[in-house]
Amino acid sequence: MTMRYIAVFAALIALIVGVGVMMGTPFTVRLLVEAFAFALIAMGLNIQWGFGGLFNFGILGMLMVGGFAVTFISYPVNMGFWTSEGPLYLGRTLLAAAIGGVLIFFAHRVQRFGITGKARGTVIVVAWFIAYVIFRSQMDPAANYITSTAGWVGGLGLPVLLGWAFGGVLAGLVGYLVGKVSLGLRADYLAIATIGIAEILRALIKNVEWLTRGTLTVSPIPWPVPNPQAFQAGGASPSASFVLARGGYLALVVIVVLVALFLIHRAYRGPWGRMMRAIRDNYIAAGSMGKDVTGRQLEIFVFGSVLMGIGGAILVSFVGIFDPSSYQPINHTFIIWVMLIVGGSGNNFGALFGGIFIYFVWVLSEPLAQALFLNLSAFSSDMGWGAIPDIESRAVQMRVFVMGLIVTIALRFAPKGLLPEFIGRKD
Amino acid sequence: MNDLIFFFNQAIIGGVVLGSVYALGAVGVTLIFGILRFAHFAHGDMMTMGGFIALVLASLLAAAGIAFPLPMGFIVLPFAMVIAAGFALGIDRAFYAPLRVRGAKPVTLLIASIGVTMMIQGLIRLFFGVGTYSFFDSEPKKLIRIDVPIEGATRPIAFSEPQLLLVISTVVAVIALHYFLTRSRLGKGMRAMADNPDLAKVSGINTRLVVRVTWIIAGALACLAGTMLALDVALKPDLAFNIVLPIFAAAILGGLGHAYGAIAGGFVLGFAETLAVFNWSVVLRPFRDVLWFDIPNSLTLVQSEYKLTVAFLILVVVLLVRPTGIFKGAST
Numbered sequence: 221m222t223m224r225y226i227a228v229f230a231a232l233i234a235l236i237v238g239v240g241v242m243m244g245t246p247f248t249v250r251l252l253v254e255a256f257a258f259a260l261i262a263m264g265l266n267i268q269w270g271f272g273g274l275f276n277f278g279i280l281g282m283l284m285v286g287g288f289a290v291t292f293i294s295y296p297v298n299m300g301f302w303t304s305e306g307p308l309y310l311g312r313t314l315l316a317a318a319i320g321g322v323l324i325f326f327a328h329r330v331q332r333f334g335i336t337g338k339a340r341g342t343v344i345v346v347a348w349f350i351a352y353v354i355f356r357s358q359m360d361p362a363a364n365y366i367t368s369t370a371g372w373v374g375g376l377g378l379p380v381l382l383g384w385a386f387g388g389v390l391a392g393l394v395g396y397l398v399g400k401v402s403l404g405l406r407a408d409y410l411a412i413a414t415i416g417i418a419e420i421l422r423a424l425i426k427n428v429e430w431l432t433r434g435t436l437t438v439s440p441i442p443w444p445v446p447n448p449q450a451f452q453a454g455g456a457s458p459s460a461s462f463v464l465a466r467g468g469y470l471a472l473v474v475i476v477v478l479v480a481l482f483l484i485h486r487a488y489r490g491p492w493g494r495m496m497r498a499i500r501d502n503y504i505a506a507g508s509m510g511k512d513v514t515g516r517q518l519e520i521f522v523f524g525s526v527l528m529g530i531g532g533a534i535l536v537s538f539v540g541i542f543d544p545s546s547y548q549p550i551n552h553t554f555i556i557w558v559m560l561i562v563g564g565s566g567n568n569f570g571a572l573f574g575g576i577f578i579y580f581v582w583v584l585s586e587p588l589a590q591a592l593f594l595n596l597s598a599f600s601s602d603m604g605w606g607a608i609p610d611i612e613s614r615a616v617q618m619r620v621f622v623m624g625l626i627v628t629i630a631l632r633f634a635p636k637g638l639l640p641e642f643i644g645r646k647d
Numbered sequence: 648m649n650d651l652i653f654f655f656n657q658a659i660i661g662g663v664v665l666g667s668v669y670a671l672g673a674v675g676v677t678l679i680f681g682i683l684r685f686a687h688f689a690h691g692d693m694m695t696m697g698g699f700i701a702l703v704l705a706s707l708l709a710a711a712g713i714a715f716p717l718p719m720g721f722i723v724l725p726f727a728m729v730i731a732a733g734f735a736l737g738i739d740r741a742f743y744a745p746l747r748v749r750g751a752k753p754v755t756l757l758i759a760s761i762g763v764t765m766m767i768q769g770l771i772r773l774f775f776g777v778g779t780y781s782f783f784d785s786e787p788k789k790l791i792r793i794d795v796p797i798e799g800a801t802r803p804i805a806f807s808e809p810q811l812l813l814v815i816s817t818v819v820a821v822i823a824l825h826y827f828l829t830r831s832r833l834g835k836g837m838r839a840m841a842d843n844p845d846l847a848k849v850s851g852i853n854t855r856l857v858v859r860v861t862w863i864i865a866g867a868l869a870c871l872a873g874t875m876l877a878l879d880v881a882l883k884p885d886l887a888f889n890i891v892l893p894i895f896a897a898a899i900l901g902g903l904g905h906a907y908g909a910i911a912g913g914f915v916l917g918f919a920e921t922l923a924v925f926n927w928s929v930v931l932r933p934f935r936d937v938l939w940f941d942i943p944n945s946l947t948l949v950q951s952e953y954k955l956t957v958a959f960l961i962l963v964v965v966l967l968v969r970p971t972g973i974f975k976g977a978s979t
Contacts, residue, residue: 275754275757401963401967402963402966405966405970407752407753407754407757408680408686408753408754408757409899409966409970411686411754411757412686412892412895412896412962412966413963413966416892416896416959416962416963417959417963419892419955419956419959420956420959420960420963423952423953423956424956426952427952427953549888550765550768554761554764554765557761610776613776613777614772614773614776617768617769617772617773617777618769619769620765620766620768620772621765621766621768621770621773622769623762623765623769624761624762624763624764624765624766624767624768624769625762625766626762627759627762627765628742628759628762628766631746631755631758631759631762632742632745632746635751635755
């Protein structure tokens, strides 16, 4: 088994070095930063699916939450908003939301006043509706006022690393709510519920322009380390400045990934990990041994979401722009699944390897497909059939096909992944 | 009166059209779930693929210079459905059958269907690009107007020919499916297998044949739904990928594995979406003298950006309150 680890990671390093030689160092360092961020997200999914057997198709939502969090924390303060009446309006909205919340809270406890059955259901529905109307009556004017005067709320201007942490916390909170809502469901239902909730989150973040600026996008989001412009101001050449700045960023991301890997691997090997595997493999037996199955599953869902949120925050602050409409299920949910399946679910190193490797394949299949098409096109025009039109836009789509092919092949021929889950036995 | 016709044109017709599309998609999803016990995610892309097959056939016919009084995309539908059913069988043979033979869990099949989704999407975009296609480049999209013979009504009831065809073909498909499931030997076998696969097998039902027939029906229905949707709006590579979740919502709402439930769920969701974004102030305007408040210009339950969100919200609420759906579904 050790040989397999060595071979797999040696091949990965060879791939990275090869890409570095072929495509240049600045590009490779950029790729590595993103690949490590995706590896962190894949590790988050590994906690949920590999350790706990919980199906999460809502990764996209967690990434968006993390991205929003880092934008909100680290973007410079928008004084136009804070000096306007915007905070007052938002305060009123908050009050309305609180009133609605209290209303709903009491409606759910209406059986104490002797109202049960269908009458209780009716009361609950009516209470939700009234709460919604109260909320909308305050929210709409507030949103209109802010978008028409200050544009949007702006950020808080705090350190980026705090934003990453906040991304994890916020995603964990959202994960708690999602888990609370949907963890009682069976696997397929859970998949559909999580993807539905993620789509709701996406629609929300895209459309609350007063808070996230929606489709107008936010940029530039600051870096936690000196960015290329800072190096260029110091006299470095453009190419060197990119390598230096991205290298610094890469070091930071690698530290985050290694710390996370160390912690979750310790947890996995410890009694906590054994308990989680027991719940995953047979929750009825685990429950009869006195384990709190639902509580533990919620715990694991939150842990995974935290890593996803941090990963999403890292990605957003690296590209420096928060664009809610750039989030797509294929690019931000399904690809993570491909990473985990190919790497080996249940194995933290598998998640790390799968994340980096699949991200490289994902990005590189575009230029490779382009080269292939150019050759084919040259061949077909030589043969007098004419060239292939729109090669560039077609080559971009090739990678989606490649991902689908990889995951179906992996499921068929190596369902446990390249680095299968390792179960130690102590007899 | 005009306000009422506006309501009919906007809300009722919109709801029926959307509901038909959802119902057609949800029937396929629910059939596959009932027989094979997994959520077939690639169904949306099978719809898109069906639409593109019909587009290719229609443009071939148009290039041959043949003209019909009905839209070309509708004429070629039977052939497109046959081809799509063949594709569905091939997809099953290549990607799902080996996993089933190995005894893989339904979740593994679900992940495999994600892979199939990505492959179909990639292939469609590879061949057709990311642009938008229309079935009505060479022929006009006919509008049907019916004047209402009531005093004070000046607006006609208006809908397009594809919308009418969509509703008619949905009704035909549903009735045909109903007779197939209740009258034919094979259909009864399908229902038996949905209820209890092991018992069906020992009773001598050819389960392999049932699986094949399921894929044929699902592929053909997906092609029908995709083509009709493309005729109504426009054909683009992510046409059905965006509505695959509402389709699942409809199937779950009706109870997964329950064909009639899926149809009901589809229409419920279609109406819920259209009514949620409908501007109710138009309907309230005739009563402006008796109402105690001023009617705002736009009075919708949710903003139109959140139209699709309504379906997801209903989905989540249904999963929480009654996961088995309106009718009790085949939940294991």
